Amino acid sequence: MNKTHSAGRKDHAHILLAEGDDAARNEVTAYLEGNGMQVVVALGRSETLRLLTAADPCLAIVALAAEREHGLGLLTEIRSSSTLPIIVTGRRSEDLVTALELGADDAILKPFGLRELYARVRNLLRRRIVQQRRQQRLVVRERFQFGGWELNVRHQRLTAPDGSPVELTKAEFTLLVAFLRSPRQPLTRDQLLEATRMHQDVFDRCIDTQIFRLRRKLECDPQKPKMIRTSRGIGYVFELEVRRSG
Numbered sequence: 001m002n003k004t005h006s007a008g009r010k011d012h013a014h015i016l017l018a019e020g021d022d023a024a025r026n027e028v029t030a031y032l033e034g035n036g037m038q039v040v041v042a043l044g045r046s047e048t049l050r051l052l053t054a055a056d057p058c059l060a061i062v063a064l065a066a067e068r069e070h071g072l073g074l075l076t077e078i079r080s081s082s083t084l085p086i087i088v089t090g091r092r093s094e095d096l097v098t099a100l101e102l103g104a105d106d107a108i109l110k111p112f113g114l115r116e117l118y119a120r121v122r123n124l125l126r127r128r129i130v131q132q133r134r135q136q137r138l139v140v141r142e143r144f145q146f147g148g149w150e151l152n153v154r155h156q157r158l159t160a161p162d163g164s165p166v167e168l169t170k171a172e173f174t175l176l177v178a179f180l181r182s183p184r185q186p187l188t189r190d191q192l193l194e195a196t197r198m199h200q201d202v203f204d205r206c207i208d209t210q211i212f213r214l215r216r217k218l219e220c221d222p223q224k225p226k227m228i229r230t231s232r233g234i235g236y237v238f239e240l241e242v243r244r245s246g
Contacts, residue, residue, distance in 0.1 A: 013125055016057035018042045018074070019089075020065055024110075028061065031114040032121070045074050052082060059124055061117075063110075064090035064099065072098060079103035085124040087117070144180040145243040147227065149218070151176060158217075172214050175207075179228065179238035188235040211236060 015032055017039050019025040029039045040055045042048040051057070060078065064071030072095070075088060079102060087106045088099040096107035106120050142153040148161030156173050158166040168176065178187065178195035187195075189207045215222040231237045 013037045013059065013121070014055065014057045015039050015121065016042060016048070016051055016055060016060040018048045018060065019063040020044075021063065024063065027114065028117065031118065035118060037121075045077075048074060049077060052078065052084065057084065058128065059085045059087070059121060061087045061089065061121070062104075064088060064092075064095050071095070072102060075099055075102050075104060085128055087120055087124065089117075143245045144177075145245075146180065146183075146238075146240045151180060153177060166217055168217070169213075171210050172217070175210050175214055176218075179236075180242050180244070183238045183240065183242040186231040186234040186237045192235065207235075 013036075015037050017025065017028060017032075019028060019041070020043070025041060029041060032039050040051055040057060042051045048060075048062070052060070062071070062075060062078070064075075071088075071090070075086065078084065078086060085105045086103070087108065088096060088104040089108050089110055089112065090096050090099070091110045093109055096104075096109060099107050105124055108117060108120060144151040144153070150159045151157070152159075156168070158168055158173075158176070160166050174195065175192060178192055192207050211228060212222070215225050215228055218227050219225045227238060227240055229237050229239050
């Protein structure tokens with residue numbers, strides 16, 4: 001593999017590398033880290049799947065193992081639960097074609113130049129950023145109507161059925177949006193913590209406090225809530241029908 005790399009570029013991207021070959025793994029890791037990227041190495045199927053959640057990477061590089069079905073099976077498992085950009089590497093072109101058919105975003109035949117791999121990584125990351133920005137533009141135009149209420153996401157404005165504005169804190173706003181995007185679906189405290197971008201080490205009862213405050217602003221009787229109902233053993237569920245536009 002070509003060991004020449006472009007000095008001075010700092011991407012700070014978080015890359016998951018699933019590569020069983022020691023030499024290839026060390027070369028790719030050194031090259032990407034030399035270009036400012038953070039690399040988390042996964043050895044084997046179970047560790048790869050675990051790190052997809054634990055490490056929260058922005059892209060994965062998956063090397064197909066000598067056992068064809070094992071490598072492609074891992075790709076299928078990843079793609080079944082994640083939209084993470086994936087670059088697959090392998091020594092047989094037919095395997096790479098199959099990998100693309102199974103949902104890989106890019107494929108590269110071994111042996112490859114490290115500069116080429118780096119360029120492909122950067123290209124996929126740029127595409128992901130463009131897609132995220134496009135999605136964000138769509139999201140900020142969202143409007144929700146429920147039980148006579150209206151929430152304008154772009155302006156973070158909640159309007160009561162009588163037309164009066166209702167002030168929400170940032171936490172209350174993000175919590176309400178999470179409910180409105182998943183109406184009539186039980187949401188766990190962990191899901192609500194993630195949706196409101198709170199740190200995972202925050203005691204989960206803080207969600208209960210935010211729910212209580214949100215109920216006081218939405219419910220006629222916060223002690224007997226009809227909008228945000230407690231789902232015993234699970235979390236909470238938003239009970240009203242929601243119309244979404246944007």
